[in-house]
Amino acid sequence: MTVWDSLVGQQHVVETLEAAAGGRGMTHAWLITGPPGSGRSNAAVAFAAALQCGATGCGECRACRSTLSGANLDVTVHRPERSQIQVDDARQWVMQAARRPVKEQWQIRIVEDADRLNDSSGNALLKAIEEPGPRTVWILCAPQPEDVLPTIRSRTRHLNLATPSPADVTDFLVRHHDVAPARAAHAARASQGHIGRAKALALDEETRNRRRQLVVLPPRLTSLGSCMTAAANLVDIAEAEAKAQTDQAFATELANLETLYGTDRRSRAVRSARAAEKDLADQQKQRLRRQVLDAVDRSLTELLSVYRDVLVVQTGAGGHLVNEEQRVEVEELARRTTAEQTLRRIDAVGEAREQMLEFNVPPLLAVESLMVALRVD
Ligand SMILES: [Zn+2]
Structure with a gap:
């Protein structure tokens, strides 16, 4: 198992991130885009683990495991709860990001939903991205590059995740989650390339039942x-x-x-x-x-x-x-x-x-x- 296993059908992105973690083409600010469920935040966390790992993401060492489980002190995931990221929050992140890493190689900041940055919170972050501390790495995630302020976009290295094919998703469920092929194929089709959804449909009967109740609705809406x-x-x-x-x-x-x-x-x-x-x-x-x-x-x-x-x-x-x-x-x-x-x-x-x-x-x-x-x- 490596940290990249949870990324389905994203070979080109994995190659780039793996190389960067190994020191080839490394930069301090990244933008990872992709449709919902394609694994943007998974990719960001996997990359963070690989950077801390020192061996491009073995998946086994302490740094890899603590990062994947969300317990690494030097990897912080900012997941905005509101529809816009407030300027005070962004300023606080910037201040914290300037600190030296506590235990690891890098001080890593992942911003999920960077499309929720507005002009002022975006500007607060911009400065940090332009002149990051020597050990700081910013990884921003958003659905599409156009969703992110152009000033920020132009200062990050951009990687785009594809919608994984039904075949890739089926294969992933069979190989990594021991799902029977027919069920895996159904989950892959029904999830339309959304990995988290595919996993839930394949592994959880209640999720499958809920979906069934929904898809039978349309012809029954008669009154x-x-x-x-x-x-x-x-x-x-x-x-x-x-x-x-x-x-x-x-x-x-x-x-x-x-x-x-x-x-x-x-x-x-x-x-x-x-x-x-x-x-x-x-x-x-x-x-x-x-x-x-x-x-x-x-x-x-x-x-x-x-x-x-x-x-x-x-x-x-x-x-x-x-x-x-x-x-x-x-x-x-x-x-x-x-x-x-x-x-x-x-x-x-x-x-x-x-x-x-x-x-x-x-x-x-x-x-x-x-x-x-x-x-x-
Ligand atoms: Zn490792």
Whole structure:
């Protein structure tokens, strides 16, 4: 096992990062882009591990393992919880990044969602990226290079991850997660190149069930009542899923705090522990909100895959459907509706996502009006 194993179908990027970790073509600021689920932050963390490893990412040594598990003191992942990165946060990161590494070769800062930098937080970061400390490395991640401020983009070395092919994803699931080939192939198709999603679908029955409930919805949206029920169910399930995820992360962080301050009874330490706990609780709320949005957004992507399949049938494009196991229902819906209606429904899904993510419309409201727009007579 090496640190690169979790990167699926990204050979060209792995080669470049591996070479840089070995000292060939190393630079202090990187920009890793790629579609959601292609493994941007995995690539960033793998690269960080390889840099600390000293042997280009063996996956076995202490530096590799602590980096991959998120416990390396000299690797920090900044994951913004808000829709924009605030200038104060960016300034703080810059200050911390200027420190010398505690234990390792490099002081590494990973910024997930660098597309959330605004003009002022971007400028605060720019200076650090232009003149980084001798041992500091910045790794920024974003969906597309155009999403990042041009001034920042031009000062980073850019690498782009591709959407992994279904064959690559299937192979990865079979080889690294012991998934049976048929199930792996289904998960690869249904995930449309999103690795985390593919893993969840292959390994977790509940995730598979949730997806099944979603993809059978489209032909059943025949009355206002069924639309409203479908919307409420979709949001309920997303909320439950998000809560389970954030509760788990919260528990781990509280336990870490306990380890950090637990035995220290000096009053200053107790005060710091309380402040840190409060910070965590605040973060937890923001994180939950974001996870709910993410979960609803994922569900909408699943729905979208059905309408894309319907369109494939209606336009006679041929080939495999994403929801091959639903072919009968998809063909039926393709007969009952027109390609023009399908295109309108696809647009409606896009609009609902935009309303939620860009205009802060509450998820339930956005999904309710979406379901009404998806209704079939
Ligand atoms: Zn190593």
